[in-house]
Amino acid sequence: MNLSEIKELLDILAKKGQFPDKLIYILGKDNRVGCQRLLKTYLKQKRSLDLKLEKLEDMIEFDRNFQIQVAGIDEAGRGPLAGPVVAAAVVLDFENLDWALGINDSKQLKREERQFFYDLILEKAKYVGVGMADVALIDEINIRNATHKAMEEAVSNIVGISAKDLYLLVDGLEVPILGERHCPIVQGDAKSLSIAAASIVAKEKRDSLMEELDRFYPGYGFSKHKGYGTKEHIRALAKLGPSPVHRRSFLTNFSFKQGSLF
Numbered sequence: 001m002n003l004s005e006i007k008e009l010l011d012i013l014a015k016k017g018q019f020p021d022k023l024i025y026i027l028g029k030d031n032r033v034g035c036q037r038l039l040k041t042y043l044k045q046k047r048s049l050d051l052k053l054e055k056l057e058d059m060i061e062f063d064r065n066f067q068i069q070v071a072g073i074d075e076a077g078r079g080p081l082a083g084p085v086v087a088a089a090v091v092l093d094f095e096n097l098d099w100a101l102g103i104n105d106s107k108q109l110k111r112e113e114r115q116f117f118y119d120l121i122l123e124k125a126k127y128v129g130v131g132m133a134d135v136a137l138i139d140e141i142n143i144r145n146a147t148h149k150a151m152e153e154a155v156s157n158i159v160g161i162s163a164k165d166l167y168l169l170v171d172g173l174e175v176p177i178l179g180e181r182h183c184p185i186v187q188g189d190a191k192s193l194s195i196a197a198a199s200i201v202a203k204e205k206r207d208s209l210m211e212e213l214d215r216f217y218p219g220y221g222f223s224k225h226k227g228y229g230t231k232e233h234i235r236a237l238a239k240l241g242p243s244p245v246h247r248r249s250f251l252t253n254f255s256f257k258q259g260s261l262f
Contacts, residue, residue, distance in 0.1 A: 085147050
């Protein structure tokens, strides 16, 4: 086979997740420099797949060790200067996870990867609930309590199963409002498949909301920075003043001459 044919074959096999040992052995005996480069790339792809499989197995085992139906809970948007905080609760079907290879903490995924898994999670998960705390609530009761309210709402919005039948795995610290049947897990979105799935749903849902808000309040760049305090966002605030969807409680150290809401 010439190098073009070998490359085409390896590309097809890699996309299918197939890495036959016999083929790797044969290519290893081929002394052509181009062939060895192709083999090196192919082996990197194999290693990447092996790591994803190992990661998936570890995350599944973590959730299954609770020996009860779990719901993963995570939030997106605690830190931004604008927009809501969004929480998601996800209950997975652990008998059907062949689609979940590559799921990880949403912050570790590219946008297109998050969008891909977001659609799959909504389709394949047993139950999904989403909750949100708007800017008014954040300013009224503070971001910590508003986040807890959003998580509580996400759990209550799960349709088809009672929260009493679930053990809630929460990314981060304890959330008293969720009661005794919850377990706070530090860096849970990197350990629990259910929490990782919830992090993807919450992040993607909030990103879409911020893109919609960008159309209502142009000039701030919400579509780009999603409300976080980037240099671009700070410059826009200095020029335009805060919008109705900015968190007043987050802007106490800022002074605005134009369009001030205070």
